[in-house]
Amino acid sequence: MDDKDKEILQLLQENGRMSLSKIGEEIGMSHVAVRKRMKKLQKEILRVNPALNFEKLGYRLTLISIETENDEVREELVETFQDCPRTILLLNTTGEYNLLAVMLAENQNVQESQMGQCAIRTHPGIRRSEINIGEAPIKPKNIQYAPPLKNKKTAPCGENCNQCQRYLEEKCIGCPATQYYRE
Numbered sequence: 001m002d003d004k005d006k007e008i009l010q011l012l013q014e015n016g017r018m019s020l021s022k023i024g025e026e027i028g029m030s031h032v033a034v035r036k037r038m039k040k041l042q043k044e045i046l047r048v049n050p051a052l053n054f055e056k057l058g059y060r061l062t063l064i065s066i067e068t069e070n071d072e073v074r075e076e077l078v079e080t081f082q083d084c085p086r087t088i089l090l091l092n093t094t095g096e097y098n099l100l101a102v103m104l105a106e107n108q109n110v111q112e113s114q115m116g117q118c119a120i121r122t123h124p125g126i127r128r129s130e131i132n133i134g135e136a137p138i139k140p141k142n143i144q145y146a147p148p149l150k151n152k153k154t155a156p157c158g159e160n161c162n163q164c165q166r167y168l169e170e171k172c173i174g175c176p177a178t179q180y181y182r183e
Helices: 003-014 020-027 031-044 071-081 108-115
Strands: 051-053 060-068 087-092 099-105 126-134 142-144
Touching: 003 020, 003 031, 020 031, 060 071, 060 108, 071 087, 071 099, 099 108
Parallel strands: none
Antiparallel strands: 051 142, 060 099, 060 126, 087 099
16 A cells, blocks of 8 residues: 555545545546556455444444453453444453453433443453453444344344343433434
C-alpha cells in the first residue's frame, strides 16, 4: 500500500459514497486509475460495509476488561460472544487483563444488564473484570454495525430473555437476535 492508496482510503473514510471521479480529482489521478487501485484494495484489504452513527442513535458503549483463569476460558468467551449482536469488538490483550470487549447498549437499562445479568463478565472462569461506561464514540464517529434479524428464541450467549427478571420487569429490552427484542 502506497501513499495514493492511503489517500483513497482516507477519502473513503470521510465519505464512502464518493465517486471515483471525485476521488481522482482530489488525489490527482484519473477515475480509471482510482478504480484499478480500489479493485486491488478490495481484493487484498478493503471491505465496504455500512457504519452507523451511534451518537445520533443514542447508543452507548460498555468497555469490559477481563482476566480469565486461562486461555481456554478466554477462547470460550470469544467463541460465545463473537456472535452476540451487541459485541462491537473483542480483543485479546496482554497485561493485567487478557480480553477486552466493547459492547453497544441502546440505552442505560441495557447497559446495566450488560454489567450484571446477561454479561460477558459473569461467565465461569473469570477472575476479575473492570467496566468502563462510555457514550457514543468520538473517533471513529461511525461504527460498523448491522442489527440482526429477530428470529431466535435464545440469545447467542445462551440467555433466555423471556426468563430474565430484568426483561420481565421491563428494565431490559432483550437481545436483538431474539424474538423477544423490544425495539
